[in-house]
Amino acid sequence: MGDQFLVVGGDAAGMSAASKAKRDAPETDVIVFERSNWVSFGACGLPYYVKGEIAKLEDLVVMEPRRFVEERGIDLRRNHEVTAVDPDAREVTVETDDGHYRESYDELLLATGGQARLPDVPGVDLDGIFPIRSLEAGRALRNYVAHHEERPARGIGSTSARELRSHLDEADPEVVAVVGANKIGIELAEAFLARDLEVHLFDSGPRVLRSFGADIAEMVEDHLAEGGVELHLDSPVERFRGSDGTITMVETADDRVAVDAVAVDVGVDPEVELAEDASIELGPTGAVATDEYGRTSAPDVFAAGDCAEKRELLTGDPILWPFALAANRAGRAVGRTVAGQPAAVGGVVRTLVMKAFDLQVARSGIVDHDEARAAGFDPVSALITSITRAHYYPGWSRMVVHATADAESGRFLGANMVAEEGTAHRINSVATAVTAGMTVDEVGALDFGYAPPFGPVWDPVLGVSKVLEAKLE
Amino acid sequence: MGDQFLVVGGDAAGMSAASKAKRDAPETDVIVFERSNWVSFGACGLPYYVKGEIAKLEDLVVMEPRRFVEERGIDLRRNHEVTAVDPDAREVTVETDDGHYRESYDELLLATGGQARLPDVPGVDLDGIFPIRSLEAGRALRNYVAHHEERPARGIGSTSARELRSHLDEADPEVVAVVGANKIGIELAEAFLARDLEVHLFDSGPRVLRSFGADIAEMVEDHLAEGGVELHLDSPVERFRGSDGTITMVETADDRVAVDAVAVDVGVDPEVELAEDASIELGPTGAVATDEYGRTSAPDVFAAGDCAEKRELLTGDPILWPFALAANRAGRAVGRTVAGQPAAVGGVVRTLVMKAFDLQVARSGIVDHDEARAAGFDPVSALITSITRAHYYPGWSRMVVHATADAESGRFLGANMVAEEGTAHRINSVATAVTAGMTVDEVGALDFGYAPPFGPVWDPVLGVSKVLEAKLE
Numbered sequence: 001m002g003d004q005f006l007v008v009g010g011d012a013a014g015m016s017a018a019s020k021a022k023r024d025a026p027e028t029d030v031i032v033f034e035r036s037n038w039v040s041f042g043a044c045g046l047p048y049y050v051k052g053e054i055a056k057l058e059d060l061v062v063m064e065p066r067r068f069v070e071e072r073g074i075d076l077r078r079n080h081e082v083t084a085v086d087p088d089a090r091e092v093t094v095e096t097d098d099g100h101y102r103e104s105y106d107e108l109l110l111a112t113g114g115q116a117r118l119p120d121v122p123g124v125d126l127d128g129i130f131p132i133r134s135l136e137a138g139r140a141l142r143n144y145v146a147h148h149e150e151r152p153a154r155g156i157g158s159t160s161a162r163e164l165r166s167h168l169d170e171a172d173p174e175v176v177a178v179v180g181a182n183k184i185g186i187e188l189a190e191a192f193l194a195r196d197l198e199v200h201l202f203d204s205g206p207r208v209l210r211s212f213g214a215d216i217a218e219m220v221e222d223h224l225a226e227g228g229v230e231l232h233l234d235s236p237v238e239r240f241r242g243s244d245g246t247i248t249m250v251e252t253a254d255d256r257v258a259v260d261a262v263a264v265d266v267g268v269d270p271e272v273e274l275a276e277d278a279s280i281e282l283g284p285t286g287a288v289a290t291d292e293y294g295r296t297s298a299p300d301v302f303a304a305g306d307c308a309e310k311r312e313l314l315t316g317d318p319i320l321w322p323f324a325l326a327a328n329r330a331g332r333a334v335g336r337t338v339a340g341q342p343a344a345v346g347g348v349v350r351t352l353v354m355k356a357f358d359l360q361v362a363r364s365g366i367v368d369h370d371e372a373r374a375a376g377f378d379p380v381s382a383l384i385t386s387i388t389r390a391h392y393y394p395g396w397s398r399m400v401v402h403a404t405a406d407a408e409s410g411r412f413l414g415a416n417m418v419a420e421e422g423t424a425h426r427i428n429s430v431a432t433a434v435t436a437g438m439t440v441d442e443v444g445a446l447d448f449g450y451a452p453p454f455g456p457v458w459d460p461v462l463g464v465s466k467v468l469e470a471k472l473e
Numbered sequence: 474m475g476d477q478f479l480v481v482g483g484d485a486a487g488m489s490a491a492s493k494a495k496r497d498a499p500e501t502d503v504i505v506f507e508r509s510n511w512v513s514f515g516a517c518g519l520p521y522y523v524k525g526e527i528a529k530l531e532d533l534v535v536m537e538p539r540r541f542v543e544e545r546g547i548d549l550r551r552n553h554e555v556t557a558v559d560p561d562a563r564e565v566t567v568e569t570d571d572g573h574y575r576e577s578y579d580e581l582l583l584a585t586g587g588q589a590r591l592p593d594v595p596g597v598d599l600d601g602i603f604p605i606r607s608l609e610a611g612r613a614l615r616n617y618v619a620h621h622e623e624r625p626a627r628g629i630g631s632t633s634a635r636e637l638r639s640h641l642d643e644a645d646p647e648v649v650a651v652v653g654a655n656k657i658g659i660e661l662a663e664a665f666l667a668r669d670l671e672v673h674l675f676d677s678g679p680r681v682l683r684s685f686g687a688d689i690a691e692m693v694e695d696h697l698a699e700g701g702v703e704l705h706l707d708s709p710v711e712r713f714r715g716s717d718g719t720i721t722m723v724e725t726a727d728d729r730v731a732v733d734a735v736a737v738d739v740g741v742d743p744e745v746e747l748a749e750d751a752s753i754e755l756g757p758t759g760a761v762a763t764d765e766y767g768r769t770s771a772p773d774v775f776a777a778g779d780c781a782e783k784r785e786l787l788t789g790d791p792i793l794w795p796f797a798l799a800a801n802r803a804g805r806a807v808g809r810t811v812a813g814q815p816a817a818v819g820g821v822v823r824t825l826v827m828k829a830f831d832l833q834v835a836r837s838g839i840v841d842h843d844e845a846r847a848a849g850f851d852p853v854s855a856l857i858t859s860i861t862r863a864h865y866y867p868g869w870s871r872m873v874v875h876a877t878a879d880a881e882s883g884r885f886l887g888a889n890m891v892a893e894e895g896t897a898h899r900i901n902s903v904a905t906a907v908t909a910g911m912t913v914d915e916v917g918a919l920d921f922g923y924a925p926p927f928g929p930v931w932d933p934v935l936g937v938s939k940v941l942e943a944k945l946e
Contacts, residue, residue: 045865045925059865324930325923341946346918353922362922392518392532424927425895428902428934431920436909445819447904449826449835450798452518454897457485457797461901473814
């Protein structure tokens with residue numbers, strides 16, 4: 001035996017694959033190359049780190065590097081950057097501080113991740129504009145918005161972060177813009193408000209949280225406004241202006257807002273340079289194309305995580321889906337496959353949950369009618385207002401649920417929901433039903449739990465199914 | 474047209490059926506006979522009423538009687554007791570304060586509900602022993618445990634409740650026993666503690682919450698003990714002793730505990746007298762036997778709710794399942810069927826959730842190995858400890874999940890879970906997966922939502938599936 005399995009990238013997909021391959025086939029040599037010093041970290045926690053609820057950046061690390069080595073037997077090489085893949089020779093080129101070398105593989109996984117997109121407008125290179133993706137960017141942002149006295153002593157890692165810091169020690173920002181009213185953008189808005197900053201939230205579209213469905217956005221918008229966020233919707237940023245190389249102003253067609261810093265959340269681009277250079281096929285999404293096992297067009301080369309496309313289960317289409325669980329799951333499946341037990345990476349139904357201040361917002365499947373029609377469905381929707389606890393149980397509040405079904409087949413296609421409590425896990429019942437291909441009648445007949453502190457007798461998911469059922473008759 | 478649809482019993486199943494039949498077929502005459510003054514109430518809220526969190530018994534009413542009449546066009550006859558059914562003549566006999574009469578039907582629904590079971594031991598008829606099922610029993614119990622000054626003025630409805638009250642105005646109880654460490658029993662224990670009473674909780678079995686699975690009971694037991702409950706497990710009550718007709722002592726084989734009141738939660742018996750007298754078939758459970766549409770052995774006579782048996786979906790066996798959602802759902806399906814659109818009442822996978830002080834406890838499907846084997850499965854289980862939020866997100870606590878699969882088919886059979894947060898709705902994803910007949914691999918590949926405030930990246934349901942998957946390989 002003694003296959004050599006190389007992994008490029010040491011975050012969710014890469015470390016999951018490495019761990020699973022080594023566990024299932026201990027005789028395999030598993031080497032992980034990570035160009036930074038960090039592996040296996042929870043980037044999703046960055047907004048809470050910026051907010052100050054999480055004390056140290058190190059707290060976000062899921063598993064310490066040495067444990068991968070000592071407990072799992074993985075050859076983990078940090079500060080090692082893979083700069084080229086040669087599928088014909090079955091080798092990669094690795095750059096280190098001490099020069100470069102080549103390493104051969106039997107199987108290779110590209111888990112190079114994604115990069116925060118930046119708006120394509122003048123001034124985007126100014127200091128004080130933060131795309132939040134890497135831990136170092138999160139550290140720089142926190143340092144920036146924290147008061148002077150809270151800032152940690154110097155000694156941070158990367159050069160770029162040190163540069164970002166250079167002018168920040170003098171700054172004591174008061175006004176911050178967030179560009180992109182998406183998940184991380186709204187989480188950051190909350191973090192900034194908690195730090196007593198004035199927050200302006202810009203989005204090019206008419207509604208916040210586009211990916212969660214515009215139909216429930218109104219409740220979120222009211223809530224954000226009440227919380228103190230200044231909303232600028234239908235307001236694409238046209239230019240950032242600065243002074244001495246540092247951001248001072250955000251400009252839209254109608255408005256100019258003086259700011260001390262900008263956080264950006266307008267999307268993630270898959271990091272595909274290595275694959276492209278090796279003539280590995282990309283899909284229509286721009287991410288690395290893969291089959292159901294995560295295999296690329298090159299023999300024994302896999303891709304998983306944010307650099308690889310995912311399969312949407314309702315449409316069968318490849319999509320970009322740069323989220324943690326999908327990356328972990330795909331990585332784990334590749335590890336299993338490499339170990340000799342072929343495992344599909346699985347598709348997604350685009351389930352998302354988030355905390356928007358005191359609201360829980362969630363989505364799964366297809367709710368939007370244009371999307372549904374594009375996928376060949378004949379959409380019918382229902383929007384209900386339900387309650388989060390029994391009507392007599394203290395503390396109930398309202399829950400809005402919007403669900404869509406296919407009129408022809410009766411299939412339940414998806415739902416969005418928002419409330420102060422009870423949507424974050426409830427959405428998983430929708431994800432399960434959608435994945436199983438259940439009809440509205442089948443969803444309406446599900447045997448859910450009921451207790452007065454947790455919902456009405458007819459769970460809102462069942463409730464919305466009853467309304468859909470009546471519409472489909 | 475102008476069918477006449479009679480409904481016996483005006484709670485969950487009965488009112489759901491009446492409402493749905495009238496809505497879908499407005500030309501039908503729908504008459505509901507309810508022997509008490511109450512219709513459509515949330516008996517599940519009684520423990521919280523006893524606790525004092527719900528101010529008035531009337532708050533538990535889901536919909537006021539006059540609204541069924543005025544808004545839904547239902548002929549609602551309260552204080553009308555159906556005392557006989559004549560399937561040959563297609564008539565029922567109705568008793569009122571003013572005598573009796575017969576009413577004919579085209580379709581008839583028996584929704585007579587269930588009665589709280591009492592332990593079959595000496596002294597069970599003593600005053601101060603409360604089986605909690607009816608609103609009046611709840612009112613009597615609350616009056617009993619409330620301090621004198623909090624007790625409402627007299628004027629309560631039923632004779633039995635008035636009798637219960639007779640001696641209670643003098644009492645100021647300090648010690649209460651709960652017999653049956655089941656859902657309502659534990660909810661009542663919490664209510665009593667909140668009223669500064671000393672609480673002794675008795676169960677004949679070795680663990681609390683038998684229906685939720687003994688394997689996670691330990692965490693609940695520790696929590697109850699910390700909360701101040703005196704647990705008496707493996708302690709079947711052998712006798713109640715009293716003085717002047719009122720409870721004073723609970724006796725087990727090993728123990729005698731002086732008490733001022735007893736609340737009982739040892740089960741619910743279906744109320745089937747009407748059906749039996751009319752020679753309508755009962756099933757092996759003792760409840761009225763029905764087909765998948767809720768039809769009984771008598772032509773055009775349906776049964777739904779706690780008086781009727783339910784179908785367990787994993788085994789196909791008839792079972793007793795006296796819970797609110799199943800009753801509502803079966804009633805609604807019968808209403809739809811009566812209106813001309815045959816609708817199956819649907820089965821159950823025995824999903825239960827409850828609040829046990831500060832814990833959320835939940836179950837769905839089959840977890841117990843004996844049960845699984847009896848149903849023809851080859852059970853394999855996994856027990857994991859997960860966390861309720863991301864490991865770096867403040868306030869996380871542990872979650873225990875126990876799940877079982879069938880080794881032969883790989884089918885996911887069920888799970889129990891307990892934590893301070895996040896199990897109440899999470900269990901519904903299990904209910905959905907079990908109902909859909911998903912395998913462990915399919916469950917493990919579900920695209921669930923993830924955000925740091927609500928769980929780890931691998932949702933505990935996915936996490937336990939990974940462990941099961943490894944065991945099944």
